[in-house]
Amino acid sequence: MTATAASTNAVPTPVLPRSTRLAMFFRLLAIQGSWNYEILLGNGIGFCVEPALRLLPGGRGGPAYRAALARQCQYFNAHPYMAAVAVGALARAELEGEQPARIERFRTALCGPLGSVGDRLVWAGWLPFCSLTALAVFGLGGAPGAVLAVFLVLYNTGHLGLRAWGLGVGLERGMRVAQALGNPVLRQGPQYIARAAALMAGVALPLALHRIVGSGRVLTGGVLVAVALGAVVLARLHGRVEGWRVALGVLAAFVLYSVVRHG
Amino acid sequence: MLAMLGAVLGLDVVSFPQAQVSRPLVAATVAGAFMGNALAGLLAGAALELIALETLPFGASRYPEWGSAAVVGGALFAGQPHTTPGALTTAALAGLATAWVGGWTMVELRKLNAHWARLRLEALGRGSQRTVVGLQIAGLTADLVRGGVLTAASFLLLRPVVRASVSLWTVNAGHSRAFVAALAATVAAGAAWKIFHTTPGARWFFLSGLAIGLALLGLR
Numbered sequence: 001m002t003a004t005a006a007s008t009n010a011v012p013t014p015v016l017p018r019s020t021r022l023a024m025f026f027r028l029l030a031i032q033g034s035w036n037y038e039i040l041l042g043n044g045i046g047f048c049v050e051p052a053l054r055l056l057p058g059g060r061g062g063p064a065y066r067a068a069l070a071r072q073c074q075y076f077n078a079h080p081y082m083a084a085v086a087v088g089a090l091a092r093a094e095l096e097g098e099q100p101a102r103i104e105r106f107r108t109a110l111c112g113p114l115g116s117v118g119d120r121l122v123w124a125g126w127l128p129f130c131s132l133t134a135l136a137v138f139g140l141g142g143a144p145g146a147v148l149a150v151f152l153v154l155y156n157t158g159h160l161g162l163r164a165w166g167l168g169v170g171l172e173r174g175m176r177v178a179q180a181l182g183n184p185v186l187r188q189g190p191q192y193i194a195r196a197a198a199l200m201a202g203v204a205l206p207l208a209l210h211r212i213v214g215s216g217r218v219l220t221g222g223v224l225v226a227v228a229l230g231a232v233v234l235a236r237l238h239g240r241v242e243g244w245r246v247a248l249g250v251l252a253a254f255v256l257y258s259v260v261r262h263g
Numbered sequence: 264m265l266a267m268l269g270a271v272l273g274l275d276v277v278s279f280p281q282a283q284v285s286r287p288l289v290a291a292t293v294a295g296a297f298m299g300n301a302l303a304g305l306l307a308g309a310a311l312e313l314i315a316l317e318t319l320p321f322g323a324s325r326y327p328e329w330g331s332a333a334v335v336g337g338a339l340f341a342g343q344p345h346t347t348p349g350a351l352t353t354a355a356l357a358g359l360a361t362a363w364v365g366g367w368t369m370v371e372l373r374k375l376n377a378h379w380a381r382l383r384l385e386a387l388g389r390g391s392q393r394t395v396v397g398l399q400i401a402g403l404t405a406d407l408v409r410g411g412v413l414t415a416a417s418f419l420l421l422r423p424v425v426r427a428s429v430s431l432w433t434v435n436a437g438h439s440r441a442f443v444a445a446l447a448a449t450v451a452a453g454a455a456w457k458i459f460h461t462t463p464g465a466r467w468f469f470l471s472g473l474a475i476g477l478a479l480l481g482l483r
Contacts, residue, residue: 030278234456251443258349
């Protein structure tokens with residue numbers, strides 16, 4: 001804290017021009033453009049921080065700029081949306097002239113929390129919730145445009161909002177951004193969203209299934225019983241089989257059966 | 264046009280902008296609209312979406328690529344009268360097979376990106392802006408090409424197979440669709456349990472939702 005305060009006092013808090021913030025935000029949408037098994041998100045972080053680094057003494061291509069960019073392109077792993085927090089915080093840390101060793105330690109410390117929070121909040125919460133809500137609208141007879149609008153507007157309100165919040169809070173707090181990760185939405189949100197998604201799963205499944213079947217309730221009823229039994233089997237095999245692979249195999253067998261029977 | 268659509272939607276899966284326009288519900292519907300039948304695309308998309316609920320893109324895990332796959336599945340289903348026996352079944356199978364291959368192509372792309380990054384580690388260590396931006400653009404371009412080639416190859420390869428299978432189809436249309444729906448909903452129900460079973464109270468929320476869903480179904 002002392003070192004942070006000292007360096008913050010030594011270098012005034014940077015104010016980023018709107019164009020720089022916008023450039024960083026749009027680059028965040030492509031943060032995983034070069035995702036790979038070597039440095040994971042590393043290059044993407046450097047790519048997103050780069051517009052801010054041009055404000056360092058010496059400008060683009062100067063020694064400070066090059067040293068900071070090299071630091072930011074090292075290995076990094078996080079949820080792609082939550083990486084916005086890291087991008088903002090690291091940009092501010094660099095512009096405030098924090099010591100390189102402190103920035104590197106801070107950078108390493110960010111990986112775990114930004115990965116797990118994002119995975120629980122978005123991949124295991126918000127995405128299934130939005131998908132199931134759209135499937136419920138589909139099951140209720142929604143037209144293609146309505147189903148797509150519900151899904152895309154709902155999902156991207158959360159998606160873009162999270163990225164914008166992350167970048168803003170990162171830029172505002174710099175290396176003190178850890179406090180922001182204690183935000184109730186991030187701590188309690190996944191649990192509430194998961195419950196809402198579970199509720200929506202119950203609503204959506206019979207409705208969507210009925211619309212796909214497209215015929216009488218008797219057939220739908222029979223299919224629902226089969227689904228319940230099949231789901232119990234899949235749940236018991238959890239961790240040993242992947243449902244989509246089972247679906248691929250069973251569907252291939254069914255197609256073969258139907259075609260071969262012709263002969 | 265379909266290959267371009269597959270390329271753009273394949274890009275959305277990981278690289279840009281992850282707005283989930285690559286989800287089967289969206290991608291298959293748009294592909295259906297391209298073929299002149301958005302509603303058929305939506306039906307195929309809903310079936311694939313139920314299956315895709317299980318595969319969430321956690322970190323470095325390997326998962327099927329649904330964007331290009333849903334374009335192929337949606338277009339194949341929308342390309343024939345949607346009451347044709349076996350049409351949805353074969354289109355869904357084509358979509359799933361493409362998703363499987365697509366997942367493999369994504370892993371290969373990540374290896375290629377790693378190779379490119381390894382070759383330029385020294386330049387990255389010098390803080391070369393050109394290298395940073397170059398790697399990003401190369402990765403994005405390669406992913407775009409990957410999605411386009413995958414969509415075009417899968418569509419061209421699978422369209423005659425789907426047509427031949429449908430022409431020899433023996434199971435009646437209603438039962439064929441019911442089979443796909445049952446399979447997709449089973450995977451979705453299994454996925455729901457997988458995702459939510461650790462959340463306190465989630466099972467009660469699910470059962471409450473099920474009661475609401477069944478009641479709505481009864482009212483229709």
